[in-house]
Each structure stands twice: as C-alpha cells, then as structure tokens.
Amino acid sequence: MDLTISKKYQDFRAEVKSFLEENLAPELREAGRFTTSVFSDSGLAMNWQKILHKQGWAAPHWPVEYGGTGWDIVERSIFAEECLKAEAPLLVPIGLQMCGPCIIGFGTQEQKDYYLPRMLSGEDYWCQGYSEPGAGSDLSSLQTFAESDGDDYIINGTKIWTTYAQYANKMFCLVRTSKEGKQQQGITFLLLDMNTSGITVEPIIGLDLVHEQNTVFFDNVRVPKANRIGEENNGWTVAKYLLEFERGGSEYAPSIHFQLQKVKEMAAQAKTTNGEPLLNDHTFRRKIANVEIETKTLKFTENRIKAALGSGQNPGPAASMTKILGTEISQKVTELAIEAASLNALILQPEAIEPGSGVDPIGPELTLTAMPRYLNTRATTIYGGSSEVQRGIIAKMVLGL
Amino acid sequence: MDFSLTEEQRLLKDSLDKFVQQEYDFESRRAIVENDAGFSAKHWQTFADLGWLAIPFSEEAGGLGGGPVETMLLMESFGKGLVAEPWLTTVLMSGYLIENLGSEEQKQRYLPAIVQGEMQVAVAVWEQQHGFDNQVVSTSANAVSGGYEINGQKEFVINGQNANCLLVSAKIDDGNESSLGLFCVDTTIPGISTQAFKTVEGGRAANVTFDNVVLDESALLASGEAVEKAIQHCMALGTFAVCAEAVGIMELLYNTTVEYTKTRKQFGVPIGKFQVLQHRMVNMFILYEQSQSLLLMAAIKLSEGGEEAQQAVSALKTWIGQAGRKLGQESIQLHGGMGMTDELNVGYYFKRLTAIDALFGNADMHLDRYAKALS
Numbered sequence A: 001m002d003l004t005i006s007k008k009y010q011d012f013r014a015e016v017k018s019f020l021e022e023n024l025a026p027e028l029r030e031a032g033r034f035t036t037s038v039f040s041d042s043g044l045a046m047n048w049q050k051i052l053h054k055q056g057w058a059a060p061h062w063p064v065e066y067g068g069t070g071w072d073i074v075e076r077s078i079f080a081e082e083c084l085k086a087e088a089p090l091l092v093p094i095g096l097q098m099c100g101p102c103i104i105g106f107g108t109q110e111q112k113d114y115y116l117p118r119m120l121s122g123e124d125y126w127c128q129g130y131s132e133p134g135a136g137s138d139l140s141s142l143q144t145f146a147e148s149d150g151d152d153y154i155i156n157g158t159k160i161w162t163t164y165a166q167y168a169n170k171m172f173c174l175v176r177t178s179k180e181g182k183q184q185q186g187i188t189f190l191l192l193d194m195n196t197s198g199i200t201v202e203p204i205i206g207l208d209l210v211h212e213q214n215t216v217f218f219d220n221v222r223v224p225k226a227n228r229i230g231e232e233n234n235g236w237t238v239a240k241y242l243l244e245f246e247r248g249g250s251e252y253a254p255s256i257h258f259q260l261q262k263v264k265e266m267a268a269q270a271k272t273t274n275g276e277p278l279l280n281d282h283t284f285r286r287k288i289a290n291v292e293i294e295t296k297t298l299k300f301t302e303n304r305i306k307a308a309l310g311s312g313q314n315p316g317p318a319a320s321m322t323k324i325l326g327t328e329i330s331q332k333v334t335e336l337a338i339e340a341a342s343l344n345a346l347i348l349q350p351e352a353i354e355p356g357s358g359v360d361p362i363g364p365e366l367t368l369t370a371m372p373r374y375l376n377t378r379a380t381t382i383y384g385g386s387s388e389v390q391r392g393i394i395a396k397m398v399l400g401l
Numbered sequence B: 001m002d003f004s005l006t007e008e009q010r011l012l013k014d015s016l017d018k019f020v021q022q023e024y025d026f027e028s029r030r031a032i033v034e035n036d037a038g039f040s041a042k043h044w045q046t047f048a049d050l051g052w053l054a055i056p057f058s059e060e061a062g063g064l065g066g067g068p069v070e071t072m073l074l075m076e077s078f079g080k081g082l083v084a085e086p087w088l089t090t091v092l093m094s095g096y097l098i099e100n101l102g103s104e105e106q107k108q109r110y111l112p113a114i115v116q117g118e119m120q121v122a123v124a125v126w127e128q129q130h131g132f133d134n135q136v137v138s139t140s141a142n143a144v145s146g147g148y149e150i151n152g153q154k155e156f157v158i159n160g161q162n163a164n165c166l167l168v169s170a171k172i173d174d175g176n177e178s179s180l181g182l183f184c185v186d187t188t189i190p191g192i193s194t195q196a197f198k199t200v201e202g203g204r205a206a207n208v209t210f211d212n213v214v215l216d217e218s219a220l221l222a223s224g225e226a227v228e229k230a231i232q233h234c235m236a237l238g239t240f241a242v243c244a245e246a247v248g249i250m251e252l253l254y255n256t257t258v259e260y261t262k263t264r265k266q267f268g269v270p271i272g273k274f275q276v277l278q279h280r281m282v283n284m285f286i287l288y289e290q291s292q293s294l295l296l297m298a299a300i301k302l303s304e305g306g307e308e309a310q311q312a313v314s315a316l317k318t319w320i321g322q323a324g325r326k327l328g329q330e331s332i333q334l335h336g337g338m339g340m341t342d343e344l345n346v347g348y349y350f351k352r353l354t355a356i357d358a359l360f361g362n363a364d365m366h367l368d369r370y371a372k373a374l375s
C-alpha cells in the first residue's frame, strides 16, 4: 500500500488545473453547473470535447496508439476530479466511453482507422440502439431483425429509449441475425449511419420534461456488412464487454462527493423554522453525515477495485456492486438536495438552467437543479442494467445462488 | 369502532369519484393544467353547482357544515385525478380564516362569493426567512391614518396569481406594541407585484411582494392571539388535506404499479412473477394501508378538536412524507424506462407526492414538532 502522494502527481494536478483555468470559458462552466443528468448541454459538451481533443485529452482511458493519454489510473482520477471541481461540462459518454472501447477491442484495423479519430474529434456523434419496447432488462430477447442481402443487411424493427438519437449521426446497435439457438446467440453488433433512409426518430419526453430519449424506427434500412463489429451472431460478446464498461468504467464517489458539497452550500443558505441555517439543524446534519459516510465507503471500495484493475484484473461483478452503490447513493444525495431546497425545489423553471439563457432564477441559483436532478437520477437505477438486474448478477456470479 | 360513512358522505364520495373518472383522465388533466390559470373555470362552476365549494362552511354561513371526514373524502378523490382546481386554498384554508376571523360584514363580502365560485382567495403566510414558522413574520403593517401600509414578501402563495384577494399575515406596529394581523388584500391595489410560476407537477403558485401597499381599516380581519391560533389551525387543515390527497395518490399508484407488472413481460414472464418485485409491491401496499389508518386517526382527532389534533397532524405529515416518497420512487423503479417518461401519469403522481412532502413543512420538520411535544 502506497499512501504517499508523490511529487509527480502534484505536478500533474497543477498542470490539469491550469489547463482548466485557461480553457473553461464561462459558458462551458455554466453548462457544467446546470447539468442535471449524465449529460450536459449537448452542443457545449461537444465544444468542450473539441478543446480537450486539441490538447490530446478527450479520451484518457483509451490506449495511447488510438489517441489515449497514457495516464495511469491515479492521473486519470486526478483529471476527472479536477474537471468536476471546475464544473466542466460532462463529455457525451456514448461514443468515447461506450462505443469506442468496443471498436478498440473488436473492430478491424480499417474500422479503427475510420471511426476512432472521428469519435475523438467529435465529428461523429453516437447513440446506442440496444433496448427495444419488448427487450429491456431482458436485452437479448431483442427482435430488430437484420436480413442478409448480399453485402448488406436490411434492418426492420424498433429501438426505444435511444438517448440523444436526435443529435446523433451514428448509432451502434444490436440486431438479430438469426432466430436459431439460444436468444443470445443470434445477435450481431452493427454500426450505422443515422442519415440512412428508412430511419425515423421520434422524441420521448422525460418526467423532468427534458427531451433526452427517442424511439427509433427502422423500415428496410440498408446497412453494409462492413459496418459489423466482430462476427455475425457474436454481438452478445461485444455487448457484454461494453456493459461492463458502462457499469464499472467510471467512478461514482468523486461526483457524489461533489454533489454532497453542493447540498451543504444549499443548506447553509436555507432557513429552518427558528430562522437558523438548515445546515445547523441537528437532524439534517446527521442525514448529510450518513450519506457522506456511505460515499467515503464507496470511495474506498472503488479504490480497492482500481488497485485490482491496476494489477491487470477484470472488474467483473464488482462493476455491478459499484453501479448499485453509486446510483443508489447519488439518489440519496438528490433527496437531500430537494429537502434543502424546500419549496424552491417545486418551482418549474427550465429556462433558468438553459446555459446562456440569461433568465434570472426564482429563488437561489443553487436550488435550480435540485428537482431536475432528483427526477432524472431516478433513471440511473433503471438504465445500464437495473439495480434488480445487478443484484441478480451478484447473486449468481458471486454468491453462486 | 365504526369507520363506515354516513349516507350523505357516501353520496358525496360517489359523486366525487364519478367526477374524477369522467373529467380527469390524464389527457384531460394535461390540457387543464396547461391553460393559463392552471385549472378549469368550467369545473370550478361545476364544483359550485354540486355544492363542493360550500362543504366546510357552517350552515349559518350558507355552507354544508362538513368537517375533516368530508375534506378527507374530497381530497382523496382529487388525489386520484390530480385535480388542479384550487379547492384547498380558496375554500378550505381561506374559507376557514375568513369564517373564523372575519366580522359579519367581511364574511358577507367573501363567503357567498367563494361558495358561488365567483371569487378566488389565496393564503399568503409563508416567508423564505422563517421556514414554516407562521407566527414569526417579517412582513410589516404600519398603522397610517385610516388604515395600514404593508411591506414585505410572501413566498409560494398557492394559486396566488389567480386570486382576487390574498390573506396576508403581517406584524402590526402601532408604535407601542406589535401583534400579528391578518389582512384580506384585494390584488388590484397598487404596490403588489406577483412573480407567478408553474410548479413541477403542473400546479400554480407565486411569490408576492408588497411595496408600500396602503389598505383601509376594513381590510384587517383580526389581530393578536386569535390570528396566531387561526393560522395554526388553518395550516393543520391544509396539511391534513394534502395528506388525504397523498393517500388517494398512493392508492392509485400502488394499484397502477401492480397492474403494470402483471402485463409487462421480460424473460418470458410477467415481471410481477419475480419475487423481488412482489415483496416490494407488498411493501407499497402496506405503506398505503398504514397511511390510510393514520389519515383516519388524524381525521378523528381533528374532528374532536383539542390539543391532540396538532400532534396527530404532525404524525400524519411525517408518515406521509416518508411513505409517499418511498412509494412514489418504487412506482417509478418498477415501471422501468416507462416510469421515467412524461407519457405515463405515474410520473405526475410521483411528482405530486414529492411536492406534498415539501408543502406545509416536510417529514423532518413535523417529526421535530412531534418530538418536541412528546408527553
């Protein structure tokens, strides 16, 4: 166990800080500050990605030969932490975090050469077409069918919950290429162009009244077989690899900690019945303390996993554990936030968190994101494998039940 | 113990349920809350015609003499439809304050107009700086010749933008002594500015600023201890009413969730077959049943009046705040992605339960109140 913070890391932190200082323009910080889900304002997030890309920092976790930074796991954490503190916009993870690793792991040289640079630069905007109306938790029951036609597939079916399909020009998706055998066996991983004829995108509005998701309809959509990642009928292997990245690829504790600090700030401004700041209220302090302890616990659980990853092990079912913990603790933080915001949390004012809108908030600015975050964060225990599904995985894989 | 309803109460409940069923399906509600006022003037007139706007008033005042049980029935039904009409603030809360504090002349001026559906009144007592302590106010009413001058700000005045008149609490300073006064303020008087907003579940409220608002003497309903007591009781009534609404919502939500899990199939079976989910829904059912019990307890204590009523209401609000939040969250979770959309009513019930916890002081505040009054 090496608990000393070496000079190397201190220098690195200073370098990141000064880069952020210079490059995070006010409107980018605003986009970061007003983020209410895992996505920041889409356009500003892309602008930020372009700035990072110029610096060579858009995808720190990728291997160096594809444009990664070569940072070790500690440096990556430092970078993430400083971005958080500076309230940088969150980069859209669908390409960089999700599709990218799949192409790196399973794509041909040609596919890597074509897709990865465009993904890094932000030229391509990706969405993920996995879920279907009938295939949610039971993902491998998906029905969207890709029929072989010479060098192409012809796709028919429906994808649902496709986040940001309204902005994306590319989609990575799972389609059925065979109805034989077990349902996992006939699945193929495909990349496609959202401009292909026969694709229609319809919005789904969330309960926070934000348009993030979509339904995507495929009506005889022709996709070259050259766009396939991995072998035909072997898409489930690629998908499972990706799901592990989606679940365990990032750390939860730092951002939870950051949000908890914001709750404290909010509680310092709010008044209780006796006119005292809510932060001095014994009951509320204890609630914060409890969640802070949970967050610290998670931090060290994540540190243990990082240490294991550092020595070359696969996260495996540990990713399920941190996904359960990270999402459930962040939900608790959002609950504390709406409690601290009290009646201000009930005011509907989406325009005021539109970056650059210049609309004055009703009530303190800090309380603006409390309710949208509370509502949006409910989804985190549903997507990417629900908490129930994750517990099922642990029961089976770890406990052997 | 006999918890059965009287014949009249049963008829009331039937007509309420029928109204909600016929007029308040999800799409109709959406259209209602999206119009400017946030409620339907037509429905308001229907309420007047059916006598619902007269429910809580005494018979002398032209009312039906209804009590907590009638309030409970009405609000539970309204909860099931997320009814947007401002009965809670105009009729129950404002009505109570005017009937109990107003002079004969003031009652004559306001109550018939309320009962006939011609007037909207809102309660303006909450202030940002004092949480939900309604006895300490910063808004001031200085005696000036022939009346008062009001300065200050009230927050989250439910239905404030639609009100013809606001019931405003303010500290009266006549030079020697100060006491709490309650004023009935016509919203057309100069110096009142209203910052109107929608709320997260489609409701309407406003922050209202009073800047040298000059009132004549007849605007004062009462002052002193009577006002303190009346506001306290008015808040208890409002708290009780939103809790009844929450119980209606909870009943509907747990049923909706159970039905959904019977039809939604994953892994080849209805998801309601998974034991993990079954137990969760059993817990939702139990939360609802317990809420119903506590609601009845509070209705009885409120009917009896007396010291225990406040305590009972705080117990109820603490419980409902927690149970409602939990039940709402579970409904979303069990609906999966569908629960996260604006397309299902589930999200709106969930949001209303969330709002109800914050209104009138949340679970923590009422638990604190309850704890302080422990015998």
Ligand SMILES: Cc1cc2nc3c(=O)[nH]c(=O)nc-3n(C[C@H](O)[C@H](O)[C@H](O)COP(=O)(O)OP(=O)(O)OC[C@H]3O[C@@H](n4cnc5c(N)ncnc54)[C@H](O)[C@@H]3O)c2cc1C
Residues within 6 Å of the ligand: A127, A128, A129, A130, A131, A135, A136, A137, A138, A160, A161, A162, A163, A164, A213, A379, A382, A383, A384, A385, A386, A387, A388, A389, A392, B264, B266, B267, B271, B274, B276, B277, B333, B334, B335, B336, B337, B338, B340
């Ligand atoms: C905000 C949001 C963004 C999303 N973005 C995308 C995207 O970009 N691309 C994409 O492809 N998908 C996306 N999804 C879809 C997401 O992955 C699915 O919602 C998820 O897989 C759950 O499926 P479902 O919604 O059909 O719920 P269901 O599978 O119907 O689940 C309903 C409930 O049943 C429970 N359940 C299901 N099976 C079991 C079981 N065996 N045991 C116990 N409990 C069970 C679930 O946990 C849940 O509580 C998104 C979803 C949301 C909410």
